[in-house]
Amino acid sequence: MISVKDKKTTVLGAARSGIAAARLLMKHEARVFVSDLAPLDQKLNQAEELRKWGIEFEFGGHSDRVLDADFAVLSPGIPVESQIVSRVLEKGIPVYSEIEIASWFCKTPVIAVTGSNGKTTTTTLIGEMLKSRYPDAIVAGNIGQPFSEYVDHSAGAGWVVVEVSSFQLETIKDFHPSIVIVLNFAPNHLDRYRSYEDYIRAKWRITSNLGPEDLLIYNGNDVQLSDWAMGVECRRKCFRLEIEDNRGAFFHQGVIYVDAKEFIPVSEMILKGKHNYMNAMAAILAAEEAGVNPDAIKEVLRTFKGVEHRMEFVRDWNGIRFFNDSKATTIESLYYALQSFTEPVILIAGGKDKGSDFSRLNDLVKKHVYQLILIGVDAPKIEEAWKKLVPVHHGSSMEDAVEQAASLARKGDVVLLSPACASFDMFKDFEDRGRQFKQQVQKLT
Numbered sequence: 001m002i003s004v005k006d007k008k009t010t011v012l013g014a015a016r017s018g019i020a021a022a023r024l025l026m027k028h029e030a031r032v033f034v035s036d037l038a039p040l041d042q043k044l045n046q047a048e049e050l051r052k053w054g055i056e057f058e059f060g061g062h063s064d065r066v067l068d069a070d071f072a073v074l075s076p077g078i079p080v081e082s083q084i085v086s087r088v089l090e091k092g093i094p095v096y097s098e099i100e101i102a103s104w105f106c107k108t109p110v111i112a113v114t115g116s117n118g119k120t121t122t123t124t125l126i127g128e129m130l131k132s133r134y135p136d137a138i139v140a141g142n143i144g145q146p147f148s149e150y151v152d153h154s155a156g157a158g159w160v161v162v163e164v165s166s167f168q169l170e171t172i173k174d175f176h177p178s179i180v181i182v183l184n185f186a187p188n189h190l191d192r193y194r195s196y197e198d199y200i201r202a203k204w205r206i207t208s209n210l211g212p213e214d215l216l217i218y219n220g221n222d223v224q225l226s227d228w229a230m231g232v233e234c235r236r237k238c239f240r241l242e243i244e245d246n247r248g249a250f251f252h253q254g255v256i257y258v259d260a261k262e263f264i265p266v267s268e269m270i271l272k273g274k275h276n277y278m279n280a281m282a283a284i285l286a287a288e289e290a291g292v293n294p295d296a297i298k299e300v301l302r303t304f305k306g307v308e309h310r311m312e313f314v315r316d317w318n319g320i321r322f323f324n325d326s327k328a329t330t331i332e333s334l335y336y337a338l339q340s341f342t343e344p345v346i347l348i349a350g351g352k353d354k355g356s357d358f359s360r361l362n363d364l365v366k367k368h369v370y371q372l373i374l375i376g377v378d379a380p381k382i383e384e385a386w387k388k389l390v391p392v393h394h395g396s397s398m399e400d401a402v403e404q405a406a407s408l409a410r411k412g413d414v415v416l417l418s419p420a421c422a423s424f425d426m427f428k429d430f431e432d433r434g435r436q437f438k439q440q441v442q443k444l445t
Helices: 016-027 044-052 083-090 098-103 121-129 196-207 221-228 274-289 294-303 332-339 358-368 379-386 398-408 430-443
Strands: 009-012 033-036 058-059 071-076 093-099 111-114 138-141 160-163 178-182 215-219 237-239 249-252 255-258 261-265 314-315 320-322 343-351 369-374 393-394 414-417
Touching: 009 016, 009 083, 016 033, 016 044, 016 098, 033 237, 044 098, 071 083, 071 098, 071 332, 093 098, 093 111, 093 261, 111 196, 111 294, 121 138, 121 274, 121 294, 138 196, 178 274, 178 314, 196 221, 215 221, 215 274, 221 237, 237 274, 249 274, 255 274, 261 294, 274 294, 274 332, 320 430, 332 343, 332 358, 358 369, 358 379, 369 379, 369 398, 379 393, 398 414, 398 430, 414 430
Parallel strands: 009 033, 009 071, 033 058, 071 093, 111 160, 111 178, 138 160, 178 215, 215 237, 237 249, 320 414, 343 369, 343 414, 369 393
Antiparallel strands: 249 255, 255 261, 314 320
């Protein structure tokens, strides 16, 4: 464990992970200062929390006091290339992510999950599998519970599984999981990264500290990911679709195989869709490596219903089924969502674009979507891509979008919220967007 006693520490950003990192450092006797650009009247709850812990702070801007530090902790919402981070780095002050800081105090092995799609489902699934043998196993990270909130209780946990984003991985140094899972690479966050290559290299930093005894679990159908995996000096297992392979897991003709042996028919699983079979295979390999009994793993797969806001069934109303996939903030996520249905789909999409090329989904939209309802600031961009493929409608709010969808839908149709965009133009976050959708669906009479 790294000692931070009496170290001057600046935490940049007072969102959930920043507050958690500040508290953790304070408990370990660091001298903590928190700085956030947001005005105080927008951060009253955070200010009260910091006062309770005796942590000094500033809101409404970054003063020179930020630079009086032995190291800085960067919240994931602040880009490394931002002006304040550039000033910190120019002073020679090391900058770390919250996930890096938390790892300094972790007393148990870590499973780290990253990828462009499927991280939360896979992380949650692994957590459920681990708890069958390790009741106190910790599930944290980008999934919504900062690693820093739990790490001091990790001694008896058995294992920790953390979901890790590219933003968190940009500023790791010693973060060393025992098991790393890389689910896939697909264009995402291109509004923040200069190129797709920069984005995937940020994700690949998760393998930086792997050694010969560690295990890398990766998507064998992803050619670039597979090539990069061969360059990591560690143990490796892959998961694949349709390609029989006795070195890991594969899905073939309705069955998941592990080490060339039949493991479970997917007909026994609640989760459906090939993307979820990929997530399940990754989780199986990780849980087996962690010592979980195969029968316990199968039982979790038979009962696991999925995660809120990820292809979540909401309601059957007059023979019309409503699904909440608010976590789908990329076109790749929408791609998987649309492939999950054979019924006609009324799609609610839109929000703040992340640099996507929506025309890449033209064939799929033409095949599956028969009415499109657009919301959000970048609705015009999506309309331009798809207006010749499907009738387009515009919703001024989530309530308006749901009401339009209900009026357009016929018995047997699916109404799907799968935005393929970020949520921050109209909502607090994707969870707020999903909850508003569910609330409006439940109001239908």
